[in-house]
Amino acid sequence: MSRKNKIALVIMISLGVFIFWREAKETNFQQVQHGLAHLQWTWLGVAVLLMLFSFVAEALVLKKLIEKPGEPHQPAWNFLRVPPIQALFNAITPFSSGGQPAQLVALIQVGYEGGRASSVLLMKFIIYQLMVLINFVLTMLVGFKQVMTNFSGLAILIAGGFALHVITIGALLMIMFYYRFTKGVTQGFFNLLSCVIHSDKVERWRNQAMQKIETFHEESLQLKREKKKVIQASLLTLVQLIAYYLIPYFVLLALNVPHADLITVFCMHVMIVMITSIFPIPGGTGGAEYSFKTLFATFIPGQTALILGMLLWRLITFYLGMLLGIVAMGIRPRRIFKRPIK
Template sequence: MKAIIKKYVMNFVWIFLFAFVALYFSLKGEFHLIMDTIRNAKVNWIIVAFIFMVAYNLLEGYALSIFGKLYNKAYSFRQGVVNSFCATFFNGITPFQSGGQFAQVYVFNKQGIQPSYSASILLMNFIVYQSIVVLYTLVIVLFKYSYYSKNFSEFFSLALIGFAINFVVIVGLFIGAKSRTLQSFFVNVVLRIGAKVRIVKDYETTAMKVERHLEDFRNELKVLQKNKNILITVSIINVLKLTVLYIVPYFCAKALSLDIAQLHVSEFIGITAFIYMITSFIPIPGASGGSEGTFVIMFGFLLGGVGAKSSMIVWRFVTYYLMLILGALVFALDPQINRKE
């Protein structure tokens, strides 16, 4: 227990350290201009941004409650929302958002869904979410490729790499789950080659894990195929969820009274989608440092230097720090999670 507490304390140290460094370089030389811009912010638009972030978690909770009812008819929307906020907190304080799913399994268990079923729920949720992320980003790339490649050439390339990795992962999982031949080729040929060149350390263990994960993926795909109404509903929820998340910088810019009259909301959505695509590979809790820097560089073209930096501070406060606090409060105060067995 002491080791776990120490680990989380160190994660918080890294979060604030990298956030401090990012803020230092963002505010350097323009501190007073940025502070004046933030000081005159319209609180009503910040509240709107906060409401949208709460809505994001409500939508995620709704999706979890739909999957939860497959294994526990009494599983409620409220329980799904609690689970979502807890995941937000633990994802935010662990590298690569790795702690969220472990916390969700714990919360599901407290809510009356045993770990084997909760693992199925999380895998189905991952399948739908990851598929929608790839499709959503693909639509943005197809319709806005020339615009983004021209104005954001360097970072657009990083976003395309991130998109390609996500695309390959989800397509590879689908094909591997559907094709036993491809699964056999990957396990018996690709992994063996990887072991020979010492990329794969333990061939037997890795092969067993790959086969187990593909089998789990295959089983949950069958569940989704049998419940097409659930699949369609959760897919729509995820489209709404991503749109709600990606539109928040627009409200942050409105709060700071920036000149965005000539800009379309879709431009904010597209750029924010690429920011999340890039920062998802930063191995620091909350992608601290990378998120701030990427936001400033990407939005600097639309909002100007001071505008982008000011918006970044408001955006980061609303989407990360406020949600971190809210998730921690939900986890600490929810009576069902904290009841004694």
């Protein structure tokens, strides 16, 4: 990890500590002790296991997409270490922009050629975004009316997150199915940009964008011929997301919260993910905590239980991934390819 990333990590942890301190400074400490003393650790353990399972499912998606017949099988650790590394770098970079490059480096370390690895990661990304969108559309039919009625301000943020996902998926699908048109639009955009910004940077950006479009299109053609592989990866991603979205429900059970409805809590968590996606702050810090407090205040009686629930949820879904990512970076993979595999 570079010095810049280490500084970002320290800043993110410090910011998280500050947010929880600010939220908890007016909370009765004895009530917090009482809440922890009566915590149902079994349900909390289930929440942690669901988070770990989501990492395993994501590793299986990557394995399914990148492995080809006839190649030596990678050790399990070579794939298991990738999701936590992604979680770490997503957490310390704006708009989670560092996750993709970090995964790419992790795959190159085990012997995959950079072009192939980046193309597979792009395909994994589009499958993930599609499954997020499908989950959101289905759960919005159940829970969005309640949010619109009670939390109109958050409803606008949720709609913004939804729009961002649609635009992202739309751009990637354009590359897959309207390759020449997408290249033409991209060239036109950079031609206009070069009229405004006279710099070598524009040409470098243009070359990078065209190369990414080219590599993604080539890999998408390959994977469109392997529909079974894509379907299996999509189903695994769906399972991964369901496990992740269920975590707050078991946190509420651990806090002995009455009347916690599984479907409604599931829907609320989907919407929180949508909200945090539009915040440029690494990890959606601030926005995630505010969204949790606003949405789950209807379930959790009392300020103390709400703050404790927010802390436990954030530790499991955010800081656990950062910790595992640090561990994963410290344990080197076993390279079984003598030279890069294209």
